[in-house]
Every structure is written in C-alpha cells, then in structure tokens.
Amino acid sequence: MSTEQLSARPDGVRRLENVVIRFAGDSGDGMQLTGDRFGAQAAAIGNDVATLPNYPAEIRAPAGTVAGVSSYQLHIADHDITTPGDQPDVLVAMNPAALRANVTELRPGGVIITDTDAFTALGLEKAGYESDPLTDGSLDAYQLHAINLTGFAAAAVADHNLKRKDAARTKNMFALGLVSWMFSQPIEDTAAYLRKRFAAKPDVQAANISALRAGWIYGETTEAFASVYEVKPAPLPAGTYRHMKGNKGIAYGLVAAAHQAAMPLFLGAYPITPASEVLHELSALASFDVRSFQAEDEIAAIGAAIGASFAGMLGVTVTSGPGMALKAEALGLAVIMELPLVVVNVQRGGPSTGLPTKTEQSDLLQALYGRHGEAPLPVIAVRSPADGFAAAVEAARIALTYRTPVILLSDSYIANGSEPWRVPELDELPSLGIDLATEPNGVDAEGNPIFLPYARDPKTLARPLAIPGTPGLTHRIGGLEKADGTGAVSYDPDNHDLMIRTRQAKIDGIDVPPLEVDDPDGPPGSGADVLVVGWGSTWGPIGEACRMVRAQGLKVAQAHLTHIAPLPANVASVLSEYHTVLVPEMNLGQLAGHLRRETLIDTVGYNVTRGMPFRSSELASVITRVIAGIADEDGTGTVDGRALGDVAARLAAKTDAGANKRDATLEAGR
C-alpha cells in the first residue's frame, strides 16, 4: 500500500494494487474467524488472496499476554500473488498484547486499529507496557485509529438479550465490519455465513450480524478514516473459484482420487497438529463413501490403512513428523507388500514436539530415507494451499498405478493458509481405476493355474492386486522377503538381491513430468545465470522474490519440484545449464543434499528455520546477492542472508565487466 500505488478517484475511493492486513488479538477473540471471513469476502469480489494464520500452541494461553496472541494475515491483490505478504499495511490489534506482538512488523506509516476498551492498566501490564502506547507517542510513525470497539459492539447488540460477556465478544464482528467498509467489501456473504453458523443460537446470530453491520456503518458515518480503499479483481483464468485451505484441499483431492478410482476411501488417523484438520474434513464426508477411523495411535492408524488397502480400499493415513517416525516400520511393510497407500505428512517444526504450530520443511530426508532396509518410495510435495488438491490426486495416482506407499509432504504454512482455487470439472481429473486380478496369472510345476502375486507388469513393474473375496486367488503376503513371482517366503540370497533391485527399479521408473523452468529471459542456458530451485511451500515466496528481482532489471530463473523421489529425469540437465543454483529451504539443506547425491551438482543453500515462511523481500535480497556473485564466501555452501554486504557495488562491478557473464567473481562464489 505504498503511496505510488495509490490513485485518488473522484469518488474518494483510492485504488490499491494490493494490501496486507493482519488481524491480531487474544486467542479467544475470534481472530481466525475474522481473518477467514475477510479473505472469503475479498475472494468473492475477485481479489487474489493468500493468508497466513498464526496461533499459539496452547489452546488457551493466559488471556491478555503476548504468549496468547493469535493472528491472521491476509494479502489481497488485483493481480496473481503467491504469498501472504511480508509486512502488514494494516494492523487490527484487539488488545495491548496483540499490538506489542505485531507492531514491529507493521510497515512504517501503516494503519493501526485498536480497541481502547482493552487498554486498561491491567491490560497494559499483562502485555508488558510501562506506559500507554496509544498516548505516549510511540506509535507516531503510524496512522493510529484507537476506537472503543468493545463498547460500540456492546451498544449495537444491547437489544439482543445477551450476557455482558457475550455481547463484548461480538467486537470481532464489529472490527470486521469496519475494515470491510474501509476496503469497500460487501458484508452480505458474511452475514449469510453467520446466519448459518449460529442457526441454533438465534440471539448470538442476530447479535453478530448487528455488530458486523454496526462496524460497517460506523466507518461510513464517522470521518475517522481519510480514505476508503478498493482492490480491484485480479485477472484469473475463467472458471469457478473458491477459497481453499491446504488441509481441506488435500482432503478433497483424496476424495476425488477415490472417486476417480471407483474405490472407497479409507482414512486411518490419530490426532496431531497440524494434520488433524484433514481427519476432520474427511470424517464429515461419509456420504462420499469416505471411511474415517480414529485409531488408538499412529501405528494403528497406518496399520488400519494398509489393511484397508489389502481389502480393496484406497488406504490413506495423515500425520505430522512425530507420527511419521512411529509409522516407519509399517511403511516398510507397505513397501515390501507393494500395496497402494497415501501417507500425508503435514510438517511442523522439529525435532520431537518442536514447534507444533509452526512451519518447517525438515522431514524431507525422513521421507526419503527414514526406513530400515532398502525401502524406496515416491515422495511428492504440495507447493501451495490451492495445490493440495492436485498433489493429493497425483499421490493417489502413483500409489494405485505402481502399488506402492507414497509420501505426500505438506507443511503447517500450507495447511492453514488459503488461496483462491479453481474448482476443476470432473472430466479434467485423471481416471485412476485399476484392474484388480480376477483370474490366475500363472501355472505351477504341474501346469495347474495359480495366482502369482509378485508377477509384474513389464512396463510399470507393478504387481497384480487380488482382494479378499476373489475366488481362486487366495494368497498370503507379509514382511518376510518374497520369492519373485510366487510371493512365497524366500531366504534365497540371489532372490533377495533381485527383489531389492526390482523394488528400487519400480520406484525409479515412475512416470513423472519434467521439471519446468520459469525464466522470462529464455530457456535454460540462454537466459539467467542463476536458477532458484525449491520444493513445497517455498514456491510462493520464491516466485514473488523472483518477480521482485526481475523488476530490478536482473535475470533469475525459478524451478520448483513437486516430485522429489523419483526426481524428474531432466533435473541434472536443467541444473547443469546454470552457473549457480540457489536452493532456499526451511531446513539446513535437505533438498540440496539430495540433489547433490542424485545429480552430483553442488548448489548454494539459503537455510532458515524460524518456524515462519520466508519473506519474499528477504529471498529477493538473497537472490540479488547470488547474482552479484556474493555467495558461499565462507565456503559452507550457503548464503548468509543476514549480512547483506556491498551488493550494489558488486552488481555495478559485474555490469562493468559485462552483465550475466560467467566471470571470475561468480566462479569464486561457488
């Protein structure tokens, strides 16, 4: 919302290209709902929207403290955006703690809306303020709107027969109404939503709607705000859109995959943050023949899913890192039994309980290698909330086609973030039906027809599946090594070697699409010198950062991996076309190590594990450094994003020497 983006219109409405708004309050203040509704309103008028909820690990941290602050950030724009924005332009802070926890991230000159009712002596003390920031001048750099949100909300709902405490709780809807007015958003959809949500509590329903309207009218009536803003619709491909969260997208993708496979979907799961929402979503979809089972532990959850797969369901289990550790042995069993299975890991900060509500990408090596024995399996990653659906369908496709467990990696940022998602037509979805065995496929030594559960499709190396209930095809599978073909228990050394190589070859041979490079300056080898490679949820920030870098007139290419095991066949050839490959990850270089192992290409890492997604501006400065040849100066193979150095001078020197040439500076930088 910088001034150059503003263009005053005759009607007093100022048009913005994009704006970042953060709602922050106590955990009990309803900020997640408020943010979610604002995003839905923005999406409904055609803005592109990206969101970032942030909440404490405790269900109810002490009220009024900084530890108990919950927030919800939205980035809305009239163009395609992929991140929830770096710095808020507008901060709605419902109490002193919310202000204290968030104000340092607000853009200088940004707008603050606070609830004066919460700025009591006790409230200030709990937040750790020694003087009242609303009056002590410490917020002079911002546009401060201190409003008695609670008082106005309570007055607006005075007729609704609510207890005093419940009346005060409508302050979030008052705030939403006010901010909606400020950004020219209709509130009718939210009113309809409130009618539905509180259908069973007419008083609460009516009070929330009254508070919402009162907030809007307050904005319109008072002249507290100098400007009203408007963000125009973003140009999106034609189609039907909806607001989609990552966890919900994964759940819906799994349902669609089962539909396309004409199989019932079975979910075995044990509650764990931040994956439980997938369990919740699927538990509500029994009408789609989704069979959801809350198991006694993580091991039973995957066990039941494997049993269901054996019985002819599309077996799925969802969890987060600690749960993945518990499932490792059963995953090995699914590998040797060669059954279809989708395992979703919504990653969070680790190790151990770590940061359960924060995001991280540190389970990649666990997914790739975290089993005993030679136990290869495909690993694919979700890149954004709107990508959850397609990634889940792809995971199911691979699992069913190749009769293998597949790990689908998401993370907390994707799980809780949301974006507009184009709803696919059903005929756009792949057909995932598989042919179950119904007849013997071999003969025994006497020439009698028998079923060979470990015979293989010559193209995919997949084994045939015969489910219980199929006459004549009874067979036993299990964890002991299988004889090639018959599947009988075999301790034969040559057979074990053959089976290990065959299982590996099956995974290596999985059909995955080639890695695509986004570089407006030309194809690999003739465009940029620097390629930024990522996986998972860094897609948005990397893409945004690349656009920022290109806006400075510099060249940079981006490629993002969905398939991490096996890697697309062209990865080595693509990477080798670039002078420098930068791999930003929210871990200490797990993909970088994997790429080095698989391609023998050294990359430069940018690695941060703060539990928060990368900021685009931070990545843009890192990319700029790498383009300037200031990379890996300490020989660790990573960029230090904190010490920016003399980037401008180095860039100027490079330009003098002939921009984008593979000069000595860059060579030294590798």
Added chain:
Amino acid sequence: MSEVNEASGAKADEPAGGSARRAPTVADFTTGAEARWCPGCGDHAILSTMRGLLPALGVAPENTVVVSGIGCSSRLPYYLDTYGIHSIHGRAPSFATGISINRPDLSVWVVTGDGDALSIGGNHLIHALRRNVNLKILLFNNHIYGLTKGQHSPTSKVGTVSPSSPHGSLDNPFNPIALALGAGATFVARTLDSDRRHLTATLTAAAAHQGAALVEIRQGCPTFTPIPRQPRGSAAPAPETDNPAAPEQGPIRLSPGLPIVFGTNEQWGVIRDPSTGELAIGHGGDSRVVVHDPGIQNSTYAYALARLAETSLAEPPIGVYRSVTQPSFDQLFQERLATARPGGRGELRSLLTGVDSWEVAAS
C-alpha cells in the same frame, strides 16, 4: 475396480458362487508350505484344528483372512490357504481392523502370541477388544519368546530363568483373561493346545460370536518351556487327592449352566462367599457352588474367576469366561456409512464447489 457386493463378497458382475460350489474341505484350506515349527510344538495341533474347523464354518477360503504379527505363532497364515497378512510385531489387530470394518463379508482372524499381543502389541489388543471389532483373536500363550531364543515374556511367572533373566525374572505376568475382561472384551475364553476337542469347541464358539473374541490357547514350548513344568529330574510326586491345587486334579472346565466342580472325583467346587461376593475353592457338594454363566453382562464374576487360579490352583480354568452380545464396531461402522449415503455417493462436483464459490468470466 468392480464394485464389491458386501453382502456376499462376490463380484457384482459374477454369479454368486457359494451355492453352486461344493462345500470346502480341509484340503481347500491347506497350502503347500511345510509348517516349520519345532517337533512337538502345539502350534502344529492348532493348525490342524484350524484346518479341520474352517470348512465346517461355512465360510469360503477366499472370504477368510488370517492376519498375524511376529513370532512362532504368527507363521500360521502361511499354512492356511486363505487370504492372509504376516505383518509386523504386535500390530496384527490394527491391520485386521482395517480389513474387517470395511468388509463385513469377510471372516477375519488374528493369530498372535504372548509377546506379540501382550507386550509390543498390548495397545492394539486392548483397543480392538474395547471397540468390539469383529475379530477372532487366537493368543498362543507359551509364556516365552520362542523365535528369539527363549527370553521371558509378559506371561512368564516371576522368577523365570531365561537368557535375559539369568537370575530369574522380576516382573509380574499378565493374566490374559483378566486383561481382556478389563478391556471390555465381549467374548473371552481359554483353552489348551493339547485338548483338540476343547480347542475345537472353543474356537467354534469364538467364530460364532459377533464382535471381538479373545481365545487364549495355553501351551508349552517344547524347546524352552516344556510340559510338564516340574524341574527336570525331580521325582513325580504322589497323587494328592486332598489338594485342589495338585496338577492331577486337572484344570477346571467351565460349562455354561453347570456347577463349577472339578477334581478326580469332582470333590472340589468354586463357591461364592455370599457376604463378599468373592470366589473361592470349596467342596464339590457345597450348596454355594457357582453355576457357570458366561452371559452375565457385568464382567465382575468372569474377572473373579480369571483371578481365582493365580493363588488357588495349579492351572487356570478353561472354557468360555464371558460371552455377551453387544453391537460390533464393524456393524456400527457400516450402519454409519449406510445412513450417511442414503442416495448413494454424493455429488462430487457440488462438494468441490462448496457454498461460497464465485465465477470468473473469460476476459
């Protein structure tokens, strides 16, 4: 994939095979694999009993699934020509749950041992029992880890000398019957591998039960815990007709509707103290001798019976301790699905579109 007809288990596009086909025989349930247990192991007898029993149950081999964990007992699925999974240590009930609740047309059996079910897999066992999943769980209890060379197990008596307890084990054993009752199991029975007739009758009763059935099959291990359990080399003691705990009095055989009397001349009986309700050993002719009733919903009686042996008898009572009717988890799970989809599969596109979608027109 063709739709599975859940009532019959037959493919929807095939004629129902059951009536036209001949009745299955022992041979239909026998694989060509050679059973690899030690000579004299009771597992051979249990396998033989299962092969004889399964054809009589009227369930086709293809509609029978046997799931096991790890250990000597868990090799059994390889020798039965049904569908089967030889899974991982302790987890068989979880795999079996995933099969059973989704496929009510299948008869699902779990084969496990004392280490598999009660140590590494204790959690899955108690949860399968409390949910009342329609599983027939055969717990081969030989009081020792056989496959890993004789370590003491969670059912070994205190003081068991084994490679991992050379000075005698310190930990109290589980009583599998008491544990199952504590978990709310609806069918709990104990039998012996050495008594084919009792074994057959007990497994038949378990198979007929709707819900989770736990059958403890007591056995010795010919290699590590041979029967008789007296120290080797000691002289056989003289018969003791005046001691109910003497081995030759035999185990109490529980029969529904009959008084619980035992001994070479039925001279002993289980009596209930009317003031405390507790069970004790008394004389067979006592008017207070308890008439066995496994159908009592309250499991207090069955629990008292399970605990009786620990202090008063050489061998615990065998037979059905508890058999009560409660809805199985499988049944409830299927009913929930059936009520949620009265009109068949919901309309996917409308789910995906949701209630707050919007249209973007082509520009």
